Amino acid sequence: MSLPYSQADLSLKQPNPLYFRYQQMLANTQCISHQHPWGQICWISLGIMEISLEQQALISPANFLVWIPANTPHAAYVRQALDYTSIYVSAELAQRLPNETCLLAQTPLISALINDFCQRQVSHMQSASDHHQAELLIARLSQCERAANFLPSSQDRLLLPILNTLQAEPNNDRSLASWAQEVHSTERTLARRFQKELGMSFGQCRNRIRLLQALAWLKEDKSIQDIAWRLGYGTPSAFIAMFKQLIGFSPERYRRQIHGASHL
CATH class of the missing domain: 2.60.120.810 (Jelly Rolls)
Incomplete structure (x- = not known):
């Protein structure tokens, strides 16, 4: 066009x-x-x-x-x-x-x-x-x-039900082995599919889905601890570590930046 x-x-x-x-x-x-x-x-x-x-x-x-x-x-x-x-x-x-x-x-x-x-x-x-x-x-x-994208998509018949569930339930903490049983496959096969189709591991994919949800919740009044729990993390520190790894700084700093930008 x-x-x-x-x-x-x-x-x-x-x-x-x-x-x-x-x-x-x-x-x-x-x-x-x-x-x-x-x-x-x-x-x-x-x-x-x-x-x-x-x-x-x-x-x-x-x-x-x-x-x-x-x-x-x-x-x-x-x-x-x-x-x-x-x-x-x-x-x-x-x-x-x-x-x-x-x-x-x-x-x-x-x-x-x-x-x-x-x-x-x-x-x-x-x-x-x-x-x-x-x-x-x-x-x-x-x-x-x-x-190619921060959160690639796939229509792969084995990955699609996993991705759909993770999008709907970002706190879902089922292991890849458990998912393999659910979709009638093996853990090794699913691991290969994630790398081939999405260019990342199952864990990396789940973290990115959770991050996108966290960015939305940080605009609200939810505490860091509440967001960590809602995303399926056992401790706030685990959530903060994931956030820093993908964004480069803490969720609290991100929230302060949001409030600062709201006055533009």
Whole structure:
């Protein structure tokens, strides 16, 4: 599907080699389907961004960047107020990044490079130093971990009933061996299916499903202990460890950021 470029894009000069656009998004902001003449890196300050493509729905938490190649139709939705930065990438530098829309994991250096641009409110590159920083950023992004989606889906006949149950019951703590009996398979077969179909283990998949539910509950008045219990963790510390591993900081810090963003 071919979509016209927005007037805002048409009024811009070519990225040289990057262009930063900054926005403050309100809760429940939806962007209708559109495309850009340049590759786009999407960065959010917290929460979850949902990207709708022609063939899939992509979910990205704030510790990932979303890479969208040029001329890729997409729509976006954010559920809570947040800072959003769109980084347009020149055709030359975009050749170093994937050909398909995907998630790019933020390393401490990648985050520092982006944060420096954002704190200085750089739009087009203004100096030789900015150009070197842009080159380094893309070089690091070309080498970082990437994923097709934060929470992949599958129609595999063995995995589908497991995934459906975990989505409906994030506190479900059945073992993979128990699930193997339920779907008339073996633990080894299911472990292979999770890696082949989803690119992650059963435990990693369950943690990501629980994380998405936790992000929703952290917007409410539920305590960390209550959320941990509702998600099936024996102790709050186990939940906090999972949260830090996937998001990069504690659920309490995340909640403080939500309250801060609500005043944007």
